[in-house]
Amino acid sequence: xxxxxxxxxxxxxxxxxxxxxxxxxxxxxxxxxxxxxxxxxxxxxxxxxxxxxxxxxxxxxxxxxxxxxxxxxxxxxxxxxxxxxxxxxxxxxxxxxxxxxxxxxxxxxxxxxxxxxxxxxxxxxxxxxxxxxxxxxxxxxxxxxxxxxxxxxxxxxxxxxxxxxx
Numbered sequence: 641x642x643x644x645x646x647x648x649x650x651x652x653x654x655x656x657x658x659x660x661x662x663x664x665x666x667x668x669x670x671x672x673x674x675x676x677x678x679x680x681x682x683x684x685x686x687x688x689x690x691x692x693x694x695x696x697x698x699x700x701x702x703x704x705x706x707x708x709x710x711x712x713x714x715x716x717x718x719x720x721x722x723x724x725x726x727x728x729x730x731x732x733x734x735x736x737x738x739x740x741x742x743x744x745x746x747x748x749x750x751x752x753x754x755x756x757x758x759x760x761x762x763x764x765x766x767x768x769x770x771x772x773x774x775x776x777x778x779x780x781x782x783x784x785x786x787x788x789x790x791x792x793x794x795x796x797x798x799x800x801x802x803x804x805x806x
Contacts, residue, residue, distance in 0.1 A: 651783070654783075655780065655783050658776060658779060658780050658783070659780060661776060662773060662776040662777065662780060665769055665772050665773050665776065666773055668769055669766065669769045669770065669773060672762060672765055672766050672769060673766065675762060676759065676762045676763065676766060679755055679758055679759045679762060680759065682755055683752060683755050683756065683759065686733070686748070686751065686752045686755070689727070689733075689748075690724055690725050690727035690748070691725070691727070721749060721752075724748060724749055724752070727748060728748065729747060729748050729749035730747050730748070730749070731747070731748045732745040732746065732747060732748070733745065733746065733747075733748050733751050735751045735754070737754075
């Protein structure tokens with residue numbers, strides 16, 4: 641085999657490896673989205689159970705101003721969870737831990753805190769995968785200058801080539 645064919649073969653091998661990594665990243669992105677949607681649904685169910693929305697829980701300042709009328713001593717800042725609201729945060733709720741098949745009864749506040757931290761990690765991972773897919777797609781399209789070196793008919797036949805069992 642002459643040198644130009646060897647270089648062409650090597651560039652095709654590199655391009656195929658890049659495309660394989662792109663497909664793996666896309667599959668990971670789909671799986672990540674599936675888990676994120678499940679987490680989002682669980683958080684929505686917990687908010688419904690607590691009868692809160694993200695915007696329905698008063699801020700710490702509003703709750704302090706409502707309670708100013710009394711003369712007894714109170715803490716200056718009252719922490720209010722945006723998910724729990726006035727719901728009993730120690731009430732136990734069933735939760736399946738992410739990535740396992742283990743169910744456990746955990747306090748309501750702990751359950752939604754775990755889900756919210758998981759959601760933020762999954763959001764970060766999704767953004768990272770999206771940028772990787774974008775970069776890989778750009779890299780593959782830049783390497784796709786094969787149409788200048790090979791006729792479109794030959795390139796099409798290479799793309800649609802299938803192996804037949806012997």
